[in-house]
Amino acid sequence: MKKNTDLTIKPFQNETECITIGDFTIENRLLHVSFFGSLDITKDKKGLENALILKGVLDSIVEDMERQELPDMIDQNYDQKTVPNPFIKTI
Amino acid sequence: MKKMLLLSIVSTISLYAAQTSCPQFYLDGEAPDILNKNMVQKTRELCYEAFGVMHSGITKTPLWSAEILLRENLEKKIPRKDVFHEESRLPRNERSELSDFVRSGYDRGHLTPSADAPTPSAQAETFTLANIVHQDHVLNAGVWSSIESATRYLAKKEGRLHVITGALFMGNRVKAIGNNVLVPSMIYKVIYSPKQQKAAVYVVDNAPSKNYKVISVSDLEKYAGIDFFPKMSETQKAEILDLPVPQEKH
Numbered sequence: 414m415k416k417n418t419d420l421t422i423k424p425f426q427n428e429t430e431c432i433t434i435g436d437f438t439i440e441n442r443l444l445h446v447s448f449f450g451s452l453d454i455t456k457d458k459k460g461l462e463n464a465l466i467l468k469g470v471l472d473s474i475v476e477d478m479e480r481q482e483l484p485d486m487i488d489q490n491y492d493q494k495t496v497p498n499p500f501i502k503t504i
Numbered sequence: 505m506k507k508m509l510l511l512s513i514v515s516t517i518s519l520y521a522a523q524t525s526c527p528q529f530y531l532d533g534e535a536p537d538i539l540n541k542n543m544v545q546k547t548r549e550l551c552y553e554a555f556g557v558m559h560s561g562i563t564k565t566p567l568w569s570a571e572i573l574l575r576e577n578l579e580k581k582i583p584r585k586d587v588f589h590e591e592s593r594l595p596r597n598e599r600s601e602l603s604d605f606v607r608s609g610y611d612r613g614h615l616t617p618s619a620d621a622p623t624p625s626a627q628a629e630t631f632t633l634a635n636i637v638h639q640d641h642v643l644n645a646g647v648w649s650s651i652e653s654a655t656r657y658l659a660k661k662e663g664r665l666h667v668i669t670g671a672l673f674m675g676n677r678v679k680a681i682g683n684n685v686l687v688p689s690m691i692y693k694v695i696y697s698p699k700q701q702k703a704a705v706y707v708v709d710n711a712p713s714k715n716y717k718v719i720s721v722s723d724l725e726k727y728a729g730i731d732f733f734p735k736m737s738e739t740q741k742a743e744i745l746d747l748p749v750p751q752e753k754h
Contacts, residue, residue: 430585
């Protein structure tokens with residue numbers, strides 16, 4: 414199987430990039446980067462490869478954030494509206 | 505339970521008995537029938553390499569995504585990068601866009617998970633927004649991820665599983681995000697084992713919870729407005745396949 418060489422993201426620049434390492438996922442978003450799932454870094458060559466992928470992503474995030482003025486806390490109030498359920502029968 | 509009753513009053517006449525264009529992903533080549541006439545509107549089927557989607561232009565979401573899991577396709581995968589993308593095969597006014605997920609507070613939840621896909625190209629296709637719903641983050645990263653992994657574990661044991669993962673929109677009002685992309689109230693995974701000739705369903709609320717339920721296909725059908733296996737007897741639908749307890753690692 415061909416190796417996927419570009420395992421980096423442009424943090425906070427897009428909502429498209431997603432890196433998967435086994436059951437572990439990194440998703441790039443505009444307002445956050447999401448890390449979820451679990452991953453064992455095994456003490457072998459594969460473990461080192463995985464650790465380097467994580468390090469590359471984290472380094473790029475830190476570098477990007479240190480370059481800018483950050484708020485104390487991001488606004489997490491999201492707009493939420495509701496609409497009538499279109500699947501309910503309206504007789 | 506009151507919410508569920510509202511949708512249970514649907515006609516039992518099959519309104520969507522049209523032939524499926526993706527028979528390869530369904531038991532005996534038969535796609536589920538949509539019994540709720542409001543749900544049939546603006547539906548489109550999309551076939552991919554390893555899964556088939558029934559998409560709704562009303563909710564701008566998939567209604568379900570179907571796949572067949574085979575033991576031999578579930579080997580460990582190498583690290584990879586994928587790209588969430590809009591589904592260009594759907595009309596603009598019927599689909600979600602990447603911008604509909606920005607500032608939504610929700611994850612982009614796969615119905616057919618990328619880890620189920622047998623090849624890199626099939627994995628890449630699971631990132632189409634036609635296979636994605638607004639999913640609560642705690643759910644997506646928690647019990648839902650464990651349900652997905654439990655399903656693969658069961659597929660390795662059984663050899664072959666038919667899986668239909670879908671979204672339910674319940675109650676009088678539903679949440680809408682971005683350009684009116686609707687947020688599912690519940691998410692389910694119907695699992696059928698041909699070896700045991702039994703099915704069962706994992707069901708969760710689309711909420712920050714660790715709870716899940718295992719129910720029969722027959723019980724799911726009571727409020728889904730969908731006949732999941734048009735050729736299966738009611739007796740068989742009422743039986744419950746023994747599903748593994750979802751855990752982070754299997």
